[in-house]
Amino acid sequence: MILTIILYSILTVLSILHIILYGSRPTKSLSWLLIVLVFPIIGIIFYVVFGINRRKFKFFKLKQTVRRRLYDENFRNRLVKKQKINFENKKSSKLSKLLRNSSNFATQPANQVKVLQNGKETFDSIFKELQKAEKFIHLQYYIFEEGELFDRLYSLLKEKLENNVEVRILYDAIGSYSLRKKAIKKFKDIGASVYPIMPLHFGSFLFTLNYRNHRKIIIIDGKVGFTGGVNISDKYINPKSELGIWDDTHLYLNGPAVDSLHRVFIKDYYFASNEELLLTNKYLPEIEKQGDVAVQIVAGGPDADHPSIMQQYITMINLAEEYIYISNPYFIPNNAMLEALRIAALSGVTIKLLVPKKSDSWLAKYSMLSFFEELLFLGIEIYQQKDDFLHSKIIIMDGEIASVGSGNFDHRSFEHNFETNALIYDSPIAESICQDFIADCQESVLLKYEIYKKRGVKRKLSEGIARFFSPLL
Numbered sequence: 001m002i003l004t005i006i007l008y009s010i011l012t013v014l015s016i017l018h019i020i021l022y023g024s025r026p027t028k029s030l031s032w033l034l035i036v037l038v039f040p041i042i043g044i045i046f047y048v049v050f051g052i053n054r055r056k057f058k059f060f061k062l063k064q065t066v067r068r069r070l071y072d073e074n075f076r077n078r079l080v081k082k083q084k085i086n087f088e089n090k091k092s093s094k095l096s097k098l099l100r101n102s103s104n105f106a107t108q109p110a111n112q113v114k115v116l117q118n119g120k121e122t123f124d125s126i127f128k129e130l131q132k133a134e135k136f137i138h139l140q141y142y143i144f145e146e147g148e149l150f151d152r153l154y155s156l157l158k159e160k161l162e163n164n165v166e167v168r169i170l171y172d173a174i175g176s177y178s179l180r181k182k183a184i185k186k187f188k189d190i191g192a193s194v195y196p197i198m199p200l201h202f203g204s205f206l207f208t209l210n211y212r213n214h215r216k217i218i219i220i221d222g223k224v225g226f227t228g229g230v231n232i233s234d235k236y237i238n239p240k241s242e243l244g245i246w247d248d249t250h251l252y253l254n255g256p257a258v259d260s261l262h263r264v265f266i267k268d269y270y271f272a273s274n275e276e277l278l279l280t281n282k283y284l285p286e287i288e289k290q291g292d293v294a295v296q297i298v299a300g301g302p303d304a305d306h307p308s309i310m311q312q313y314i315t316m317i318n319l320a321e322e323y324i325y326i327s328n329p330y331f332i333p334n335n336a337m338l339e340a341l342r343i344a345a346l347s348g349v350t351i352k353l354l355v356p357k358k359s360d361s362w363l364a365k366y367s368m369l370s371f372f373e374e375l376l377f378l379g380i381e382i383y384q385q386k387d388d389f390l391h392s393k394i395i396i397m398d399g400e401i402a403s404v405g406s407g408n409f410d411h412r413s414f415e416h417n418f419e420t421n422a423l424i425y426d427s428p429i430a431e432s433i434c435q436d437f438i439a440d441c442q443e444s445v446l447l448k449y450e451i452y453k454k455r456g457v458k459r460k461l462s463e464g465i466a467r468f469f470s471p472l473l
Contacts, residue, residue, distance in 0.1 A: 020386070035469075047260070051212050078436075085109045087293055091319045092401060092425050098297055098315055103308040105263075105297045111255030112291030113424060114132055115404070115433055116228070121238025122250040123149060129224050129252070130156055136166035136283065138219040138265050142175035142406070143231035150232060158190045167192040170265070170272055172213045173199045175231075177350055195272040211302050214417040216250075216405050217265050222285045225258040227251055227297075229393050230405050243358050244388035249327075249433075251404050251422050256287045257295035264299045264420055294425040300407065307405040312413040312421065314340045317398045323350040325437050327394040331355050331368050332410040338371070345378040352381045354441055356390035364410075366466035369459075376443035376449035383444040393421070396437060402430040411470065 059164045085107050087093040096107040116122040130137060130153075137160060144150070157167050169187060171179065187194050198212040218226040228250030230236055253261065262294045278284075300309035317324050317340040324344060331353060334342065345351055351373070359365035372382055395403045405421025421429045424430065429453040 006292070020237075026212070072397075087294075087425065089400065091321075091398075092294075094251050095312075095315055095319060095423070099298050099308060099312055102306040102311050103298045103300065105260040105299065105305070106157060107294050107296040107423075107425060108256035108260060109157055110289035110291060110293045111253060111257045111295045113291045113293045113295060113426070113429055114252035115429065115436075116230075116250040116252060117436060118247060118249075119245065120231060122230045122248070123227070123237065125252050125447075126218060126226055127152065127156060129220055129226075130160070130218075132224075133160055133165050133220045135221045136168070136219075138168045138215040138217070138262070138269070140170040140213075140215055140265050141232050141269060142172045142214045142216060144169075144176040144179050145233040145235075146170040146179065146291075147234035149234055149237065150183070150309055153232065154186060154190075157192060161191045161447070163212075167196045168269060168273075170197055170213070170268055172197050173196075174212050175214070194272065194274070195269070197268060197272050202420045209417055212412075213268060213412065215264065215268070215420045216406055217261060217420060219258065219262045219265055222262055223254065223258060223287055223291050225253040225261045227253070227261055227406075227420055229391055229406055239388075245362060245401045246391045247388045248383065249392040249394055249404050251424075253295065253422065255290035255295070257291075257292065257297060257422070259284055259287055260297035261420070261422075264297065268418070273468075292426075293429060296423040296425070298405070298407075298421040298423060299419070300413075300421075302416055303418075307414050309419050309421065310334070310337070312403065312423070313337065313395060313407075313409065316342060316395055316401065316403070317344050320344055320349045320397045322398045323352070323396075324398075325352045325394075325396040325434060326409070327353075327354040327355050327390065327392045327437060327440070328409045329359070329389070329391050329393075330361075330364050330408040330410045330413075331371070332364065332408075333371060334411060334414065339407065341375065341380065342378060345380055350381075351379075352383065352437070352441060354383045354385060354390065354437065354444065357384040357386045357445065358389050360389065363466050363469055366462045367470045370463035370467040372447060373449070373453055376452055381441075383441045383449045384447065385440060390440075394433060394437065396430055396434050399431045399434055400427055402426055405432070 046451055085096075087096065088448060099442040100106045107340055114125065116125055137157065153274060167187075169192055171194075198211060205232075216227060218230065229248040230250045234240060235243075236248060237245070239245050260393075262284060266283065269275070270277050298308055298312050300307060311324070314336060317337075335467055341351065357369060359368075393403075393405055402422070402424045403421050405419065406420050407417075415420050
């Protein structure tokens with residue numbers, strides 16, 4: 001008993017010292033201090049798994065993180081052709097330059113882009129393009145879930161493999177936790193190369209659990225790509241629970257930007273499989289002009305030197321002159337994001353926020369709700385989608401630039417997850433996404449400040465408790 005108390009005391013002191021020395025932000029550090037002190041043993045375990053800032057503390061860096069940095073140093077510019085693009089306004093130029101330096105991908109001109117507004121439209125487009133594949137198909141998803149879409153994909157890929165089309169598949173070990181070994185074996189048996197990303201092995205469990213790959217990517221023959229927020233799951237086409245259908249947005253890309261998107265996949269595949277690097281002309285062919293839309297791929301992750309997803313969102317808010325519209329299922333902003341929103345709102349920028357009324361996480365829902373009173377007081381319009389589960393991750397600025405991708409407005413997407421967004425520098429497409437956003441707002445519930453601030457004590461207590469745990473989200 002005495003030894004247990006001594007051991008617990010030592011671990012508690014070490015955790016507190018580590019939080020003080022390496023905490024990334026005072027508010028987050030304070031939350032972790034309280035968690036460690038209020039929840040004996042469990043609080044320490046939570047901090048080791050979810051709280052350590054591995055960008056600052058070298059000892060806890062994953063081997064994979066170190067290797068990823070070496071990858072960037074050695075292969076970042078391999079076979080990359082520099083593209084020149086002249087932006088019509090300084091806002092686009094500034095944002096593009098920031099993200100080129102932060103995320104390592106330049107804006108690519110001359111793309112064809114199609115915005116896919118729901119699961120049915122997304123999968124109709126995906127299967128149509130997969131059917132055209134002649135050389136290879138590369139797929140990467142956070143969630144691979146058995147069901148109608150899974151079976152349909154299996155049948156199509158089986159046919160393609162029989163016709164000598166290479167198939168490579170990545171899935172996140174946690175996001176696809178329900179995927180049975182039997183289902184994975186089915187794909188392997190027909191010749192597909194299938195690998196989990198950051199599987200939970202003994203010895204690395206504590207250091208991999210918190211770092212998930214949240215990307216959704218398809219590459220076909222190195223020329224056509226898909227990315228956005230939609231996973232391989234029937235919940236996007238059929239109501240599988242009380243949440244209804246998951247309402248999401250995806251992108252079809254054809255043009256030079258596919259090269260950037262493919263390099264994100266190639267890097268992840270290399271580290272998941274330990275197979276030969278795919279940086280060859282076979283997999284990265286020269287892509288001719290396909291349209292007139294400029295697209296920039298933004299890839300963020302805990303291995304990066306900069307939090308590029310967070311920097312992208314904050315910069316778009318800061319650059320906005322007329323309006324900023326945000327659609328996101330997990331709107332849990334950090335202090336930097338909140339301050340950017342305050343400044344924008346107080347300077348006269350119209351801000352609309354579209355979020356789900358329902359949620360798949362109690363903590364995420366009430367943590368998000370805890371910010372609404374202040375945002376409403378600032379004049380920010382908040383709409384709650386009432387029918388299905390809003391899962392889109394969209395931000396639109398001044399009808400000039402739009403972002404569609406996998407990055408949420410929370411600590412996890414900013415610091416812990418591997419994410420991918422596509423920035424579209426095109427007014428017609430931005431305006432089109434904007435019109436769909438406004439249509440969704442009109443069918444949603446607009447929150448009123450005077451009513452919202454009168455919510456009950458029980459509700460405020462739930463929000464406070466959830467916000468206390470926001471560093472875990």
